[in-house]
Each structure stands twice: as structure tokens, then as C-alpha cells.
Amino acid sequence: MRNILAIAQKEIKAYFAGPIAYITLGVWALMYGWFFNALLQFFVRQSMQMNQFGMQGPQAMNVNQQMIRPLLQNVTVLILFVMPGITMRTYSEEKRSGTIELLLTSPLTDFEIIMGKFIGALTLYGVMLAVTLIHIGVLFVYGRPEWKPIVTAYVGMLLMGGCFISVGLFISSLTKNQIAAFMLTFGTFLLLWVITWIGSFAGPTIDKLTQYLSIVDHLDDFSKGVIDTTHVIYYLSFMTFGLFLTAKAVDSERWRG
Amino acid sequence: MIEVQNLSKRYGRVTAVDDISFKVERGEILGFLGPNGAGKTTTMRILTGYMPATEGKAIVAGFDVFEQPIEAKRRTGYLPETPPLYPDTSVVDYLGFVARIKGVPAAERTQRIQQVMERTRITDVANRLCGKLSKGYRQRVGLAQAIIHNPDVLILDEPTAGLDPKQIIETRELIKELAGTHTIILSTHILPEVSQTCQRVVIINKGHVVAVDTPDNLTARLRGSETMYVQVDTSGADASAALSRLPGVTRVLEAERKDHYISYEIDSERGRDVRRDLARTIVSSGWGLLELRPMRMSLEDIFLSLTTDETQTPAAAGDAPPPETVATATDGAES
Numbered sequence: 001m002r003n004i005l006a007i008a009q010k011e012i013k014a015y016f017a018g019p020i021a022y023i024t025l026g027v028w029a030l031m032y033g034w035f036f037n038a039l040l041q042f043f044v045r046q047s048m049q050m051n052q053f054g055m056q057g058p059q060a061m062n063v064n065q066q067m068i069r070p071l072l073q074n075v076t077v078l079i080l081f082v083m084p085g086i087t088m089r090t091y092s093e094e095k096r097s098g099t100i101e102l103l104l105t106s107p108l109t110d111f112e113i114i115m116g117k118f119i120g121a122l123t124l125y126g127v128m129l130a131v132t133l134i135h136i137g138v139l140f141v142y143g144r145p146e147w148k149p150i151v152t153a154y155v156g157m158l159l160m161g162g163c164f165i166s167v168g169l170f171i172s173s174l175t176k177n178q179i180a181a182f183m184l185t186f187g188t189f190l191l192l193w194v195i196t197w198i199g200s201f202a203g204p205t206i207d208k209l210t211q212y213l214s215i216v217d218h219l220d221d222f223s224k225g226v227i228d229t230t231h232v233i234y235y236l237s238f239m240t241f242g243l244f245l246t247a248k249a250v251d252s253e254r255w256r257g
Numbered sequence: 258m259i260e261v262q263n264l265s266k267r268y269g270r271v272t273a274v275d276d277i278s279f280k281v282e283r284g285e286i287l288g289f290l291g292p293n294g295a296g297k298t299t300t301m302r303i304l305t306g307y308m309p310a311t312e313g314k315a316i317v318a319g320f321d322v323f324e325q326p327i328e329a330k331r332r333t334g335y336l337p338e339t340p341p342l343y344p345d346t347s348v349v350d351y352l353g354f355v356a357r358i359k360g361v362p363a364a365e366r367t368q369r370i371q372q373v374m375e376r377t378r379i380t381d382v383a384n385r386l387c388g389k390l391s392k393g394y395r396q397r398v399g400l401a402q403a404i405i406h407n408p409d410v411l412i413l414d415e416p417t418a419g420l421d422p423k424q425i426i427e428t429r430e431l432i433k434e435l436a437g438t439h440t441i442i443l444s445t446h447i448l449p450e451v452s453q454t455c456q457r458v459v460i461i462n463k464g465h466v467v468a469v470d471t472p473d474n475l476t477a478r479l480r481g482s483e484t485m486y487v488q489v490d491t492s493g494a495d496a497s498a499a500l501s502r503l504p505g506v507t508r509v510l511e512a513e514r515k516d517h518y519i520s521y522e523i524d525s526e527r528g529r530d531v532r533r534d535l536a537r538t539i540v541s542s543g544w545g546l547l548e549l550r551p552m553r554m555s556l557e558d559i560f561l562s563l564t565t566d567e568t569q570t571p572a573a574a575g576d577a578p579p580p581e582t583v584a585t586a587t588d589g590a591e592s
Contacts, residue, residue, distance in 0.1 A: 006357040010343075017345035102341035102402070105305040106358045107330040254308050256268070 003108050007116020008123065011090070015124050024085050028078070028128050035074050036135045043067045063145040068136070069223045072153050075132070076216050079161060080193055084185035086124055087168025088178045090117045091250075095176045104254070114246050118165060125161045129154060149225030156222025159235035163215050164189060166242025173249040192216070258283045258440040259304065259410060264313035266299050273299040275464040276313070281457075283409075286436045288455030288472075289444035290560065296464040297444040298338060301412050304442070305335040318409040331360060334408035334439075338415055340399025344388025348379060348398055351387055352405060359406035369405060377401040377431065393424045400428070404435065411435060413443040417450060429454050448560055460560065484552040485523045487535060490545035492517050499538055505529040518547065 015021040043066055094100040103113055139145050167188055172181045195210045196217060202210075211217050215238070218231040259281040266274040274296040281287045289297050303310045304317055306326045315322045318332035343351055352370045361369055374380045377397045382390060387398060396419065403411060416432065417425045432441060432454055445451060451458050452472040460468045460475075468475060489496055496519065501509040505525045513520040525531045532549060539546045 003358060006354065010354050013350070014343065014345060097341070097344070098337060098339045099341040099343060101302075101307055101335070101337045102355065103358070104307050105330060105333070105335045106355075107327045107360055108358055109327070 003112040004116045004119065007103075007108070007113055008119040011117055011120025012123050014089075015086075015120070020085065020089065021124060021127075024082055024124070025128060025131065028082050029131050031078050032075060032132055032135065035071060035078070039067060039071050039074070063139060063143050064149050064225075067139070068145060068150060068153070072157065072223050073219075076157070076160065076219060077193070079157075079164065080189045081186070082128070083125070083161070083164045083189065084168060084182045086121050087165055087172055087185060088181040089172065090121060090169055091173040091246075092176055092178045092181045096178075110247050110250050114169065114243055114250070117169060118162075118243060121165045121169070122158075122162060125165065126158070129157060129161075146225070149223065152225050152227050153219075153223040155227065156219045156231070159222075159232065159239075160215055160219050163235055163238045163242065166239045166246070167192075170242050170246040170249060173246050173253070258285075258318060259287075259442065260314075260316040261300075261304070262314040262316075264300065264303060264315060265311050266296075266303060266308070267311045272464055274303070274310075277461065277464070277466045278313075279459050279466060279469055281440055281442060283440055284437055285457060286432065286441045286443065286455045288451035288458045289442055289461065290446070290448070290451050290458055291444075291461040292446060295461045297461060298414055300461070301335070301414050301442065301444060305333055305412055306330050307335075331406070332409045334403035334406065334411045336399045336403040336411075336413045336416055338418070340395045340402070342387035342390075342395060342398060342402075344386065346387055347384050348374070348387060348390075349383045351398070352401060355402045356405050361406050369407075373401045373405050376404070378427070392419045393421065396420055396424075396428070400431070404439070407438075409440060411439045411441045413441065415445055416443055417445070417447070425450075483525045483527060483529070483531075485525065485532065485535065486512075486520065486548065486550050486552045487523060487539070487546075488518060488520045488548035489539055490517045490547060491519060491542075492544075494544075495519075496539065496542070496544060497521065499542060500535065503531060503534045503538060505531045505534070520548075522552065 043063070046066070091100070094103065136145075136150060140147075168181075168185045171185045171188065172178075175181050175184075192213065192215045196207075196214045198206070198210065212234070218234050221228045221231055261280070262278050264274055264277050265272065277296075277300065279287075289300070291297050299308075302308050304315055304322065306322045306329060309323055317329045320329040320332070322329045343354075346354070349370065352373065353366060356366045356369060371380075374383060377400050379394060379397050379401060382394055382398075387395070390398065396416065400413070400416065403413065413432070417428050420428060429450065432443065435441060443450075443454070455472065457469065457471055458475060459466055487500075495511075497509045497511060500506060500521065500523060506523055507526060508524040510522045510524075511519060512522045523531070523535065532551075536546060536549060
């Protein structure tokens, strides 16, 4: 555990010592703000129209359903774009600069190194999510959203992010080249997102299968305020599998030299 | 302290290291000598647990590097060919991180970092970023990183590569200082380095160990006979006849003639010192004796003779032929 923490801290420092953390957070905050603003305007116009029809009080529009849920769904797409930038360097950079030799010749297990890197990336992702809480806070100032579905949505986003990170780590461990890692990771994420698109044409079995595989689809229940163990288990097993692949890739690299 | 038994490493069809064995005793400095691509780095990477061997066994500080890698790594310090630095980290932070992952207790870390920085003379760059350091400083930070957990065994891959002459001397001094308390393997393709710092040399070529011995023994072993270099002023006369008549002298070769000065290379029987006789003969003949010194075969010659002709085993070389022929012999006794 001590070693995992040491690696995780080093990773977080590395993100913030270089430009990656600032660029990622900056782009993220800008895009998120844009999404938020657009959806808020839409929501305000709609609720004003509703007002004109005389629907008020208990019939007023639900901020959670009409505003926060679509916002978070849009944001998952944003995560697809930003996440490869976080994970691309994790292994690639160490391989290119030779610092991987330091890690692999230190008294650390592969598991400790991988978990350290995973936790480091997850922390940066956590900071990204924390930035979005500012906007949600604004909604609390001017309206009365339910806080419970928001909490479950964030739990779901954290789990989903963990899956993306585990895939990103694996791909980064395959190459020295950060650009290659970025492109491959991005492609994989995109594929995991659009995988359901063919489902509806391909028959019920494949439809179900693709829906199960799609990382993003599993988030839906979370954003409705439901924590379904199916999805939790899906996310956790997905992460485990990604990290397992990373461990195997690092190990096989060692044998191949 | 370090024991390597029948170690082999193959990458696909390429054999990088082929069945090598050697031992290093506690406190010793072993030089690992060989041309580029001989398998030095591969062997060191196996010893440090960076990669497993295809066959064979390696024991470092009493632990098998394949069976108990964590224990072995705890006792090993390693400086790879390129120092493994994080460019965006300051030297102090970097050493702090390394100390942590190498298992230096939190209470001792600050003190240990200070000691190591003083020892490798990097205190003045403590707060600079690793990425902004000059090559010499990088190498020294790399060395600091290798000794931070006070390991029993130090493995240094070309520790002086890319340094300026003053830094090279400083680094060698540092390595010699460390030898008392640490067991050191260092690799190099620079020969004088080996004769200056190492107690024993392993010469490796194309994945094979060609010779293991002390630098002095290697020199002696390859010298088939004693050779003297003599420069005389004979006013034009030829001294070779007079010199070759001396007891013990087997051959006199005129090496160079410049005006009145003539240089001879004189071979004599092994173990027989003919210097007194040479001097007496020259002086009593009325010639001027300008220079008289034994010719030693340099490590360069040894290295070349061992690595250019693979079939020439050191044992065969040690037996009879004079040194000049060793390097070129193609009909070696055991080929």
C-alpha cells in the first residue's frame, strides 16, 4: 500500500508538473461550461413556456430529469475525448525516457506500479469531476434539485471513468509513442460508445450484447438515481479486466525484452 | 555476493547472452568489458531483475533474482545506460521518490538524500529540474539514485559515458570509494577505465565470456615472452648482432631508425631479466643508451586479440606465440 501511494503521488505530481493537468482541466472546464450554459438556456426557455401555460407548483419541470440528466449524458461524450490525454503518458512516457527501468528494478510488484498509476489517473479525473460540481452548485442556489440522483450519477461517472482509465493504461503499456497511445485509446473509447448503434439492426441477441458492452449505457440508471448492482459489478469487472491486461502486457514486454 | 551460472538470453532467434558464468566477491569491483552489442547491458538487466533470463541462474546478495526478485532488488542499486530521471521533477524530489520506492524508512530519508547528494557532488543543483541538468550532472544524479538505499550490490552501466575528463576522474574516484562497502559491477567499452578502477575483468564478446581475470594477470597471460624496448645512439653502427648474442635474448627487431638513433624491440626468455646485460653491452660498446624499458601489452591489445578472433582461446594465447602474432593468428592452436 505504501508503494502504491508513492507511485500514485508521483503520478499526480507529474500531471501537475507538466502541462497535461492544466490543459486537460482547462479544456474540460471550458467545454463543460459550454454544455451547461446551452442546456440551462434551453431549460429556462422551456420552463418559461410551461409557466405561460399556467403549469406551476408541483407540476413545474424537474431540474434533475430535464437538466442534470441530459447534461451528464453529454458530458460522458466529453470524457471520451479528454480521457485519452490523461492515460496516454502513463506507461509510454516511462518507456520512452527509460524511467521504466527504475520502476522495474525497484522492489515493487507490477501490481503496485499499475495500481499506483491507476489511482493517480483516477485522482486527476476526480479533480475534473469536482470542477463540474461548481455548476451543479449554481443550480442549487437558484432551484431545488434533488441531491440524491446527483450523488448516484457522480458515483456512476467515477466508475465509468475507472473503466476508461483501465483501458487507457493497457493501451499506453503497449507503445512507447504517446500519440499512438492517444489515437488507439480514443478509437477504442469511441467504439465502446457507438457499439450499440448497430445493435438495433442486428437482431435481439446482438442488440443485448452490444448494450451490455457499451460502457456509456450502463451509466443511465445511475443518472436516474438508481444504483443497480448489475452495473456496479459490470464496471468493477471491466476495470479489473483492463488492469489485468495491463499487468500481462507489462509482464510480456519483460520477456520479449 | 553475485553469482551467475550458465546464464542465457535469447530474443527470438537472436542470442544476446550465451551461457555465461562468473562470480563477484564482496567488496570487489568487477569490470564488464566488451564491444557495443556484446551483451553487457542484457546481462546487467537480468541481474537487476529488469528482465528474466531464458536459461540459467543469477544470485545477487544471496537471493535468486527470479525466485525472490523483491528481496534481491532491495539490495541492488542500478544505474542504466541513460539515467532514469523524470524531467519535470527537481533533484531533491526525485531522490525522495526513489528513496521511497526503494524502501528507505521515512525518518532517515532526508538525511540519506543529503548524504548521497554530498557524496555525488550534486548539492548545488538540488532544486533544479532533472530535465534542465547537463549530461554530467544527470549521470551523477543517476549514481545518487543508485546508492540512495545503501545497497549491497551496485550495477553501473557505463557510468562514465558522456562525461568530460575531469568528471570521469571524479566518478572513478567515487566508484573506488564505494567499493569498500559495496560490491560493484560496471560495464564499459573504455579500456583504461577497467585497468584503473577494477580488480577483476570479465571480457565478453558476442554473448560469450572470453576471459575472466585481473587486469595484471590478463596482461601477463597474453605476453608470451618478455619484450624490451631499447633506444641507442650507435653513430650509425648496427647493434643487433651484439645484442642478439646475449644469453636469454631470443630475437632482436629493429623498430625504428632516425638519424643516429635506433630503436630495437628485444624478446627474451620468459622470466629472465636481461636489462642489466643489455645496458652493460651497450655502454661498454661505446654507444649511447637513450632508453630502456619493458614493453607491456596494453589492455587494448588484449582486448583486440580476444575479441577479434573468436577461435583464439586465452589459454592457447598464453602458451607460446609472441604478442604480435596473437592478434592476427588465424591458425590458433585450438581452433
